[in-house]
Amino acid sequence: MNKYILLRKWSGLVFCIIIMSSCGHKKDEYHSINDKIEAESKDYQGTSITSDGYIDHVKTIEITEGNHTFLIPERKSQLQSYSCMECHTKPLTEMQKNNKSYKKAHWNISLNHANENTMNCISCHSGKNMDNLHSLTGKQIDFNNSYVVCSQCHTKQFDDWKGGAHGKRIGSWAPPRASLTCVNCHDPHKPHIASKWPARFNTEKVKERK
Amino acid sequence: MSDNNKKWFSLNLNFSKKQKSESDSCGCGKTAGGCNSGENNDLNQDDFIEAAVNASIGEERRKDGFEQVFDVKMDRRSAFKKLTASLMIGAGAVSTSCSMIAGEETKEKAQIDWEEQFKGNYKLMTDEEKQGTVDRLVRSYQMRTGKNISMSSKNAEEDVLFGYAFNISKCQGYMDCVNACVEENNQDRNSEMQYIRIHEMKDGKGFNFNESDDNYYHEVPAEGHFYMGTQCFHCDNPPCVEVCPVQATWREEDGLVVVDYDWCVGCRYCMAACPYDGRRFNWSKPEVPETEVNKNQHYLGNRMRKKGVMEKCTFCVQRSRSGQNPACVEACPTGARIFGNLLDPESTIRWVLENKKVFRLKEDLGTEPKFWYFMD
Amino acid sequence: MEVIKVFGSLVKDSIDTITHGSKKYHLWMALLTFVMLVGMYCYSVQLEEGLSVTGMTDRVSWGLYISNFTFLVGVAAAAVMLVMPTYILKDIDFKQAVLIGEGLAVAALIMCLAFVVADMGGPSVLWHMLPGIGVFNFPNSMLTWDVIALNGYLLINITIPMYILFRHYQGKEAKSKVYIPGAFLSVFWAVGIHLVTAFLYQGLQAKPFWNNALLGPRFLASAFAAGPALIILVLAIIRTHTPFKIEDKTIKKIALVVTVAAQINLIMLVSELFKEFYAPTHHSESAYYLFFGLHGKNALMPWIWTAIPLNILATVLLTFHKLRNNFKVLFFACFILFVAIWIEKGFGLIVPGFIPGPYGKIAEYTPTGIEIGVTLGIWAMGAFIFTILARTAIGIEIGKLRYKKK
Numbered sequence: 001m002n003k004y005i006l007l008r009k010w011s012g013l014v015f016c017i018i019i020m021s022s023c024g025h026k027k028d029e030y031h032s033i034n035d036k037i038e039a040e041s042k043d044y045q046g047t048s049i050t051s052d053g054y055i056d057h058v059k060t061i062e063i064t065e066g067n068h069t070f071l072i073p074e075r076k077s078q079l080q081s082y083s084c085m086e087c088h089t090k091p092l093t094e095m096q097k098n099n100k101s102y103k104k105a106h107w108n109i110s111l112n113h114a115n116e117n118t119m120n121c122i123s124c125h126s127g128k129n130m131d132n133l134h135s136l137t138g139k140q141i142d143f144n145n146s147y148v149v150c151s152q153c154h155t156k157q158f159d160d161w162k163g164g165a166h167g168k169r170i171g172s173w174a175p176p177r178a179s180l181t182c183v184n185c186h187d188p189h190k191p192h193i194a195s196k197w198p199a200r201f202n203t204e205k206v207k208e209r210k
Numbered sequence: 211m212s213d214n215n216k217k218w219f220s221l222n223l224n225f226s227k228k229q230k231s232e233s234d235s236c237g238c239g240k241t242a243g244g245c246n247s248g249e250n251n252d253l254n255q256d257d258f259i260e261a262a263v264n265a266s267i268g269e270e271r272r273k274d275g276f277e278q279v280f281d282v283k284m285d286r287r288s289a290f291k292k293l294t295a296s297l298m299i300g301a302g303a304v305s306t307s308c309s310m311i312a313g314e315e316t317k318e319k320a321q322i323d324w325e326e327q328f329k330g331n332y333k334l335m336t337d338e339e340k341q342g343t344v345d346r347l348v349r350s351y352q353m354r355t356g357k358n359i360s361m362s363s364k365n366a367e368e369d370v371l372f373g374y375a376f377n378i379s380k381c382q383g384y385m386d387c388v389n390a391c392v393e394e395n396n397q398d399r400n401s402e403m404q405y406i407r408i409h410e411m412k413d414g415k416g417f418n419f420n421e422s423d424d425n426y427y428h429e430v431p432a433e434g435h436f437y438m439g440t441q442c443f444h445c446d447n448p449p450c451v452e453v454c455p456v457q458a459t460w461r462e463e464d465g466l467v468v469v470d471y472d473w474c475v476g477c478r479y480c481m482a483a484c485p486y487d488g489r490r491f492n493w494s495k496p497e498v499p500e501t502e503v504n505k506n507q508h509y510l511g512n513r514m515r516k517k518g519v520m521e522k523c524t525f526c527v528q529r530s531r532s533g534q535n536p537a538c539v540e541a542c543p544t545g546a547r548i549f550g551n552l553l554d555p556e557s558t559i560r561w562v563l564e565n566k567k568v569f570r571l572k573e574d575l576g577t578e579p580k581f582w583y584f585m586d
Numbered sequence: 587m588e589v590i591k592v593f594g595s596l597v598k599d600s601i602d603t604i605t606h607g608s609k610k611y612h613l614w615m616a617l618l619t620f621v622m623l624v625g626m627y628c629y630s631v632q633l634e635e636g637l638s639v640t641g642m643t644d645r646v647s648w649g650l651y652i653s654n655f656t657f658l659v660g661v662a663a664a665a666v667m668l669v670m671p672t673y674i675l676k677d678i679d680f681k682q683a684v685l686i687g688e689g690l691a692v693a694a695l696i697m698c699l700a701f702v703v704a705d706m707g708g709p710s711v712l713w714h715m716l717p718g719i720g721v722f723n724f725p726n727s728m729l730t731w732d733v734i735a736l737n738g739y740l741l742i743n744i745t746i747p748m749y750i751l752f753r754h755y756q757g758k759e760a761k762s763k764v765y766i767p768g769a770f771l772s773v774f775w776a777v778g779i780h781l782v783t784a785f786l787y788q789g790l791q792a793k794p795f796w797n798n799a800l801l802g803p804r805f806l807a808s809a810f811a812a813g814p815a816l817i818i819l820v821l822a823i824i825r826t827h828t829p830f831k832i833e834d835k836t837i838k839k840i841a842l843v844v845t846v847a848a849q850i851n852l853i854m855l856v857s858e859l860f861k862e863f864y865a866p867t868h869h870s871e872s873a874y875y876l877f878f879g880l881h882g883k884n885a886l887m888p889w890i891w892t893a894i895p896l897n898i899l900a901t902v903l904l905t906f907h908k909l910r911n912n913f914k915v916l917f918f919a920c921f922i923l924f925v926a927i928w929i930e931k932g933f934g935l936i937v938p939g940f941i942p943g944p945y946g947k948i949a950e951y952t953p954t955g956i957e958i959g960v961t962l963g964i965w966a967m968g969a970f971i972f973t974i975l976a977r978t979a980i981g982i983e984i985g986k987l988r989y990k991k992k
Binding site for chain 3: 330331334401407409419420421422424440449452453454455456457458472473474475476477478479481482483484485486487490491492493494495517518519520575576577
């Protein structure tokens with residue numbers, strides 16, 4: 001009887017070894033994902049994947065703010081009424097007088113950005129040179145860099161936007177980075193985004209949960 | 211009809227007692243009248259021939275033509291062998307004869323179907339084999355529908371580990387992501403399969419999933435509520451990968467957890483193992499209207515699936531491996547979704563992880579999801 | 587060659603026994619065949635349409651099939667409760683029941699395999715699991731452990747009784763040197779198969795209803811209660827309908843096994859209920875759904891509130907010697923215990939594991955007609971197989987079936 005038990009035990013062991021060696025799974029050595037990220041990005045050289053081809057549909061310019069350098073859409077070529085100086089040759093007060101041809105411009109712009117104590121037209125638009133915007137201290141800011149104006153009050157969003165946590169990236173996750181600016185989503189005169197209805201409703205879920 | 215108490219279509223497996231009793235005490239197993247062991251062996255020529263014939267086909271002679279076909283003697287093993295063989299031949303004949311395309315195309319189709327049926331696990335294939343199966347699938351689709359698709363078998367890029375971040379403050383519950391995902395990934399329209407769920411939660415109740423609603427239909431964002439979305443989180447320690455008995459699902463080098471639809475046996479163990487409701491099963495044949503089929507496909511991503519297999523969000527492998535953002539990231543109008551390469555120190559996803567207060571769902575389960583949530 | 591001849595003769599003789607019998611017997615077999623055919627038809631519908639013809643959804647992805655599978659693995663494991671005393675403890679009182687028990691184990695295992703195949707989304711590609719031509723994810727996936735355990739146990743339970751019956755058929759004694767090691771192995775293996783099946787559920791951190799330490803032991807306790815209970819009922823039927831003699835003390839001893847197992851099962855139930863309801867956490871939601879309903883959804887309440895009282899009643903009845911030794915009471919208690927554990931361990935365990943879902947959503951599960959049809963068909967198949975095996979075994983054991991050298 002002992003012979004048989006021994007034989008069985010031995011064959012059982014061999015069987016186990018054969019089965020165990022058929023396992024094809026490698027266990028990762030990292031304790032957590034952060035350890036893995038830290039370890040594997042130590043000698044990061046870049047990848048061959050780029051955003052080429054996915055950001056070509058937008059004309060971009062490169063900006064550097066703080067530690068971040070990235071592309072943003074060029075703005076001036078997208079503005080219908082640019083350049084402003086083509087019309088704005090006289091002071092604003094003169095143009096606001098009763099004159100039929102002037103009144104038709106900017107008819108669809110209503111200002112709803114903070115209250116009248118805080119902001120009005122000349123908070124952002126430079127009276128000296130209407131082709132530019134200006135900062136609180138009067139420094140001229142190009143229309144392409146309109147985000148500088150916004151960053152004066154909205155500092156937190158600006159920091160987030162520089163890093164990439166606020167706003168939308170164009171087309172690709174790979175470098176070079178191209179991100180939309182503030183005015184690409186928020187109308188600077190009426191920044192509030194309206195509510196809408198959801199894109200779809202799942203009738204199968206309703207059935208499932210009856 | 212033989213009178214041995216059997217149905218007409220049964221096989222006579224040579225055990226009928228009545229026949230045995232005829233040969234009485236003879237133990238050599240021969241059929242009736244053929245033994246002669248204990249009898250007088252001095253037979254004349256004709257009798258001998260008669261006895262010999264009886265021994266070999268005696269039974270058969272007594273049967274009519276019907277019985278000769280249906281009442282065949284054979285042992286169980288050869289019976290089953292013949293049955294199986296004829297079934298296979300029959301099946302083959304039926305399938306070839308039912309084919310609408312004649313001649314060469316039929317042969318090619320049969321060849322493709324055969325090779326697809328018996329190919330191995332995608333994870334273990336060489337690059338040539340992967341290209342081979344992709345070519346077969348493209349050709350098969352072309353033969354069946356006449357349309358062309360492009361399918362990629364692009365492998366994971368080196369030094370890439372995909373990560374995802376979701377900004378809860380930004381999500382307004384529009385569900386544009388859900389729409390985009392369904393259209394991008396060729397999901398079954400009949401069962402309204404959606405990889406993404408958007409949950410509407412009440413302010414002040416915290417992350418209370420029990421009281422959240424993931425199938426709302428009213429103007430959003432609704433007063434007093436906030437929104438967040440869930441999908442497969444592509445864990446780095448995925449429980450679904452552990453439990454698959456055939457390794458039909460695995461984590462790729464770039465961190466994506468993928469499914470080989472042709473290898474999955476449909477046991478749904480991975481679905482029980484996923485804590486995040488990341489996986490979906492095709493309970494019936496998935497159908498997508500021809501006009502809505504996304505023709506840019508990847509083998510592990512949005513190619514057409516069949517019934518009885520698992521599928522899930524793949525971070526749009528057909529897009530992300532070539533540099534594009536997944537469809538949900540692209541579609542979100544508020545920029546609530548952030549995607550990128552965790553190993554690139556300059557990427558936006560890394561900036562979010564390092565500068566925003568991020569957290570993940572059910573962290574105590576030890577699954578290490580690569581999908582973080584944060585707020586402004 | 588001799589062996590093949592004897593084996594062939596055994597097959598012939600057993601087929602003869604199977605196809606001849608009393609009217610009641612033929613009626614029984616006809617009924618089973620009819621139910622099997624209904625089951626086969628339902629399964630063909632399922633193969634054609636896909637699993638959408640069942641009541642399972644993405645929320646509750648395992649239903650009636652896996653519930654029955656889980657329960658039947660326990661029944662199969664319980665056959666060992668007869669093997670161990672007979673061969674290891676050399677208690678001859680159990681000897682008569684052993685072959686019946688192992689036949690039951692084989693039938694239950696075949697039913698288990700049938701339920702698993704019925705539940706698969708792609709049964710035609712199950713070859714993907716074979717090591718060598720497919721990929722066998724051992725030792726990571728508990729399902730692969732279960733495949734090895736179940737098939738190994740099936741092999742053991744076919745070969746050992748087959749050997750014994752074969753020898754008896756020839757009028758010879760079975761050599762204990764050959765079957766004792768196998769019997770030894772099957773004892774540990776039986777505990778193994780049910781523990782492994784329990785680990786299938788226990789290892790899922792995603793399902794807190796199953797992810798507790800007591801699930802494995804609870805499975806063993808309920809298996810050793812329900813399995814021998816069924817064996818008692820079967821032995822009772824065999825006693826009355828065949829000339830096979832089974833002594834009262836055999837049944838009484840098995841009843842003792844059932845009693846102890848049922849008592850341990852109840853203690854474990856109390857422990858589980860305490861954990862869930864004394865200081866309920868978010869993880870207790872599944873237990874709440876099962877016992878009290880959640881947010882108005884309470885489809886399983888009538889079932890569990892039948893099962894638990896039946897379980898308690900059966901255990902109480904069995905505890906008292908006077909009642910247990912009264913066979914009428916014993917058979918009644920065994921029957922209700924079997925049903926109670928079938929509910930509690932079947933869909934009273936599997937379905938609440940999925941409710942509520944990972945994000946708290948509740949979608950209830952109701953089996954469809956097709957599902958019930960396939961389930962009944964497989965149960966009928968199990969009964970059919972068991973009847974065949976039992977008839978052959980009994981025939982050999984009472985000496986009716988013997989190999990006659992010609």
